[in-house]
Amino acid sequence: MSDQEGQGPFDLGAMMEQARSLQESMLKAQEEAKNHTVEASVGGGMVTVQISGGLEVRSVKIDPAVINPNDKAMLEDLVAAAVNQAIQKAQALTNESLQKALGPLAGLQIPGLF
Numbered sequence: 001m002s003d004q005e006g007q008g009p010f011d012l013g014a015m016m017e018q019a020r021s022l023q024e025s026m027l028k029a030q031e032e033a034k035n036h037t038v039e040a041s042v043g044g045g046m047v048t049v050q051i052s053g054g055l056e057v058r059s060v061k062i063d064p065a066v067i068n069p070n071d072k073a074m075l076e077d078l079v080a081a082a083v084n085q086a087i088q089k090a091q092a093l094t095n096e097s098l099q100k101a102l103g104p105l106a107g108l109q110i111p112g113l114f
Contacts, residue, residue: 022102029101033094040085047078051086053093 033053041048046066050058060082066075 025101026098029097030094033090033097036093038086038089038093040082040089042082042085043078047075047082049079049082049086051083051090053090053097055087055090057083057086 030053034056036053037050037058038053039048039050043063043066046063048059048061050060052058060079062075062079066078068074
């Protein structure tokens with residue numbers, strides 16, 4: 001009898017081809033995400049950070065009103081918060097691209113993928 005009743009033998013070659021195709025789709029989605037930019041703004045727009053889907057900081061804009069030599073810690077906190085928020089948005093963008101690339105497999109819980 002076959003491995004699966006009525007379905008014929010297991011086709012490892014077809015499975016490997018599907019895995020290769022899926023990997024190519026995922027790599028393409030990751031590359032596309034790298035070409036997109038997300039923006040995060042904190043402190044009512046006092047600090048704005050733009051970051052790519054590849055997690056590269058593209059720009060940091062700081063409102064001159066927030067630059068106070070006597071309160072350097074506040075500016076540092078605002079920059080850190082903006083960068084962290086931008087990273088979260090970029091990761092969400094990448095995950096969305098990967099979900100689209102996976103198509104019908106998007107609902108699967110693949111360890112280490114997301």
